[in-house]
Amino acid sequence: MELILIRKIVAHLSPSMKARLKDSPLAQAVGRRMLAREVVDFREQGRVFSVRMDMTNICNLQCKMCPWPALAKSGKVRREDMPLELFQRIAEQVFPYTRNLQLGCEFEATLHPNLPEMLRIAMDSGVTQSGMITNGTRLTPQLCEAIAQSDLTSVGISIDGPDAESFESIRIGAKFDQVIQRAKRYVETLQRQERPGPRLKINHVLMCSTLDRLDDFARLCIDIGASEIEFLHCAPRTRENAEYAGNRPEAYNAARERTVLLLDAAGVRYDIPDPFDLDDETGRYEVRDVNREICGQCQAPWRLMQINSRGQVFPCSPRTVKPPFGDFRRETFDEIWNNLQYLQLRYELRTGQPSGPCVGCRSFSTGKALEEF
Ligand SMILES: C[S@@+](CC[C@H](N)C(=O)[O-])C[C@H]1O[C@@H](n2cnc3c(N)ncnc32)[C@H](O)[C@@H]1O
Numbered sequence: 408m409e410l411i412l413i414r415k416i417v418a419h420l421s422p423s424m425k426a427r428l429k430d431s432p433l434a435q436a437v438g439r440r441m442l443a444r445e446v447v448d449f450r451e452q453g454r455v456f457s458v459r460m461d462m463t464n465i466c467n468l469q470c471k472m473c474p475w476p477a478l479a480k481s482g483k484v485r486r487e488d489m490p491l492e493l494f495q496r497i498a499e500q501v502f503p504y505t506r507n508l509q510l511g512c513e514f515e516a517t518l519h520p521n522l523p524e525m526l527r528i529a530m531d532s533g534v535t536q537s538g539m540i541t542n543g544t545r546l547t548p549q550l551c552e553a554i555a556q557s558d559l560t561s562v563g564i565s566i567d568g569p570d571a572e573s574f575e576s577i578r579i580g581a582k583f584d585q586v587i588q589r590a591k592r593y594v595e596t597l598q599r600q601e602r603p604g605p606r607l608k609i610n611h612v613l614m615c616s617t618l619d620r621l622d623d624f625a626r627l628c629i630d631i632g633a634s635e636i637e638f639l640h641c642a643p644r645t646r647e648n649a650e651y652a653g654n655r656p657e658a659y660n661a662a663r664e665r666t667v668l669l670l671d672a673a674g675v676r677y678d679i680p681d682p683f684d685l686d687d688e689t690g691r692y693e694v695r696d697v698n699r700e701i702c703g704q705c706q707a708p709w710r711l712m713q714i715n716s717r718g719q720v721f722p723c724s725p726r727t728v729k730p731p732f733g734d735f736r737r738e739t740f741d742e743i744w745n746n747l748q749y750l751q752l753r754y755e756l757r758t759g760q761p762s763g764p765c766v767g768c769r770s771f772s773t774g775k776a777l778e779e780f
């Protein structure tokens with residue numbers, strides 16, 4: 408109650424007054440005292456974290472559904488590869504408490520010159536489940552070997568079309584034949600070695616323009632030798648997004664049924680969104696109003712860390728649009744994990760008062776985002 412009252416008073420202050428108040432030692436001390444209940448000792452929890460890390464902030468492609476091309480065109484991006492020493496420091500502090508580690512989430516990890524060394528560091532950290540996603544364009548024989556010999560659980564290659572024409576019109580800058588040949592080369596590398604190595608997972612963004620050939624896409628993945636396929640809806644899930652499959656629900660349901668039959672028969676694992684309820688049109692689209700019940704299930708500020716190539720920490724992907732919660736270049740995990748921003752966010756979610764990007768966020772409605780890989 409006291410906190411709500413303070414927030415109401417602060418809301419009436421000017422932006423400069425707010426900033427001065429927030430940074431004052433008194434406000435920090437009062438805040439920490441009031442939010443003491445939200446302090447979490449990560450050392451007592453064991454391996455519970457899901458960590459998503461980008462080691463670079465650029466990509467070599469211009470995929471039509473991805474936010475990267477617009478960012479690149481804005482001219483605001485200066486390439487920043489994570490120094491190996493910083494990766495090592497984060498690994499030492501965070502990986503002993505990490506259950507799931509995902510490398511290369513928003514950009515293209517294979518562009519980092521030290522990727523093989525980073526895989527070795529991750530391997531030595533004992534993380535039980537780990538993965539990496541790549542567009543596959545730079546999977547050289549040497550990199551295939553380094554990944555195959557790593558302890559990653561899986562490596563994901565993104566393929567968004569069943570043939571050269573559709574693939575190259577979506578994954579702009581990539582060559583279909585080259586990526587398929589590289590994916591097959593990875594499977595052959597795995598087959599040559601004695602230990603199983605990271606299984607090949609294909610990531611596929613479901614799009615209206617390719618839905619009718621989803622079964623051909625499944626045949627392609629079977630031919631490549633993929634162990635698993637992860638199908639994802641094309642964000643944003645809005646009527647304005649012409650590629651979002653929710654705009655062609657009957658076509659999606661029919662394509663899904665054909666595809667699942669094929670994959671079951673071939674023994675390929677898959678994760679595919681449920682069929683659409685044809686009687687519930689509004690349920691297919693993103694909800695942009697406050698949904699307290701949903702936010703109440705979010706575990707991100709207790710279990711998730713999103714780390715960018717500068718070493719800045721965010722509690723989740725939607726909040727990467729806001730200032731970071733911490734910075735491994737100057738702070739330790741101890742200092743970041745229970746700072747005022749984390750305590751405040753935990754308080755808001757635990758008490759059902761979401762703010763900013765949490766409002767309407769559905770990412771963690773099922774807790775599934777913490778279980779994936
Ligand atoms: C942003 S990419 C970064 C990793 C790597 N560059 C790649 O393409 O796999 C991560 C995944 O997000 C997918 N993706 C890109 N834009 C998307 C969108 N609008 N909706 C859903 N998934 C998207 C990509 O296809 C890829 O599987």
Ligand code: SF4
Nearest residue numbers: 466468469470473542
């Ligand atoms: S390869 Fe990945 S990061 Fe690059 S533009 Fe395509 S989806 Fe985005």
